[in-house]
Amino acid sequence: xVRWEPGAxxxxxxxxxxxYATKGFEETTVAEIAQTAGLTERTFFRHFADKRxxxxxxxxxxxxxxxxxxxxxxADAKSLETVIAAVTGAAVFFPDDRRASSRQRTxxxxxxxxxxxxxxxxMSSLASAIAAALRERGIREPAATLAAxxxxxxxxxxxxxxxxxxxxRSLIDIERDLFAELRLMTGSEAQPTT
Amino acid sequence: xVRWEPGAxxxxxxxxxxxYATKGFEETTVAEIAQTAGLTERTFFRHFADKRxxxxxxxxxxxxxxxxxxxxxxADAKSLETVIAAVTGAAVFFPDDRRASSRQRTxxxxxxxxxxxxxxxxMSSLASAIAAALRERGIREPAATLAAxxxxxxxxxxxxxxxxxxxxRSLIDIERDLFAELRLMTGSEAQPTT
DNA sequence: GTCTATAGTGCGATAGAC
DNA sequence: GTCTATCGCACTATAGAC
Numbered sequence: 408x409v410r411w412e413p414g415a416x417x418x419x420x421x422x423x424x425x426x427y428a429t430k431g432f433e434e435t436t437v438a439e440i441a442q443t444a445g446l447t448e449r450t451f452f453r454h455f456a457d458k459r460x461x462x463x464x465x466x467x468x469x470x471x472x473x474x475x476x477x478x479x480x481x482a483d484a485k486s487l488e489t490v491i492a493a494v495t496g497a498a499v500f501f502p503d504d505r506r507a508s509s510r511q512r513t514x515x516x517x518x519x520x521x522x523x524x525x526x527x528x529x530m531s532s533l534a535s536a537i538a539a540a541l542r543e544r545g546i547r548e549p550a551a552t553l554a555a556x557x558x559x560x561x562x563x564x565x566x567x568x569x570x571x572x573x574x575x576r577s578l579i580d581i582e583r584d585l586f587a588e589l590r591l592m593t594g595s596e597a598q599p600t601t
Numbered sequence: 602x603v604r605w606e607p608g609a610x611x612x613x614x615x616x617x618x619x620x621y622a623t624k625g626f627e628e629t630t631v632a633e634i635a636q637t638a639g640l641t642e643r644t645f646f647r648h649f650a651d652k653r654x655x656x657x658x659x660x661x662x663x664x665x666x667x668x669x670x671x672x673x674x675x676a677d678a679k680s681l682e683t684v685i686a687a688v689t690g691a692a693v694f695f696p697d698d699r700r701a702s703s704r705q706r707t708x709x710x711x712x713x714x715x716x717x718x719x720x721x722x723x724m725s726s727l728a729s730a731i732a733a734a735l736r737e738r739g740i741r742e743p744a745a746t747l748a749a750x751x752x753x754x755x756x757x758x759x760x761x762x763x764x765x766x767x768x769x770r771s772l773i774d775i776e777r778d779l780f781a782e783l784r785l786m787t788g789s790e791a792q793p794t795t
Numbered sequence: 796g797t798c799t800a801t802a803g804t805g806c807g808a809t810a811g812a813c
Numbered sequence: 814g815t816c817t818a819t820c821g822c823a824c825t826a827t828a829g830a831c
Contacts, residue, residue: 486786524722528717553786557787
């Protein structure tokens with residue numbers, strides 16, 4: 408007889424998603440999640456630092472996606488070009504068949520302020536990691552942080568459009584458009600567009 | 602005999618700042634803060650939604666500062682120009698004689714992840730408010746959000762430089778430089794600088 | 796103003812893998 | 814034997830309900 412079934416983390420994760428979606432985040436207790444997964448409260452906290460963290464599983468992998476894009480960028484790329492490579496490169500993590508589940512997850516987060524704060528924190532640490540990777544490629548401050556933050560902003564906005572109701576375009580297409588918009592917007596010369 | 606001294610909010614605020622700075626945020630209990638201010642725990646939660654919020658007092662006023670700058674901008678200003686007006690306009694909230702106390706407050710926040718998350722949330726809602734104000738001036742999406750987020754990024758970076766050890770330049774000077782850097786960075790044409 | 800649920804921690808015991 | 818995952822219990826503090 409086994410004392411524990413394998414995949415405790417996975418079970419806790421899906422139990423939490425399920426409960427957060429149906430009952431709501433605040434209304435769900437850690438005890439319930441653990442029970443649903445056939446584990447105890449104490450075990451939950453062994454795997455996740457807090458009740459929020461369970462929903463952000465695999466975010467390291469996702470962050471790696473961005474950093475790989477930086478490594479793959481041509482050595483002479485400017486700061487923004489490098490960031491574009493990172494952001495569009497990471498778009499492979501979100502193929503169109505993941506749209507529905509991404510939407511579901513985003514709805515859960517949008518419904519609760521605590522989860523939103525945690526999401527912002529994840530995005531912020533993503534920006535820091537990208538900035539650090541840029542600095543390692545010789546890009547100086549403040550260009551590195553400025554580019555990293557801009558890239559994350561474009562990613563966030565693109566993601567929001569990608570999971571919007573009725574959206575059909577791929578994430579990478581939306582990203583390219585937004586980067587073009589960013590260039591337009593910051594163009595120093597007066598332009599006919601607003 | 603007075604039943605309560607006036608300025609409960611103010612007293613709780615400074616008691617909290619004091620304790621967070623000396624003992625640390627986690628190590629400080631709400632009961633201690635209340636006691637130091639000569640009030641009860643219950644009263645603390647009447648004024649502040651949670652233990653974090655006490656440190657972000659007056660952030661509505663600060664947000665107003667940005668929005669006022671938008672109103673004051675010329676009617677034909679482009680999205681980024683308008684945001685520059687907002688961000689540089691709000692710099693009056695941080696004259697050089699506030700540098701020391703701003704540094705102190707920032708140190709407290711930097712020392713605790715929960716406070717950092719709350720800070721990010723405040724910045725995020727500031728960006729949303731700015732974007733909304735831009736839309737009201739006829740600037741369309743995605744330019745409005747893109748400009749608002751860029752402006753908040755420049756503000757955050759400028760603020761960090763402003764309170765850095767040994768810094769002497771005024772906040773508004775730093776902001777102008779960073780906006781110039783942003784324009785340089787996003788310039789579509791190849792440039793000799795990195 | 797009191798009472799309570801629950802998040803989150805610390806420490807220790809136990810069960811299995813190796 | 815070591816190492817790691819799980820459970821059990823006691824505890825504190827936040828935050829909200831009554």
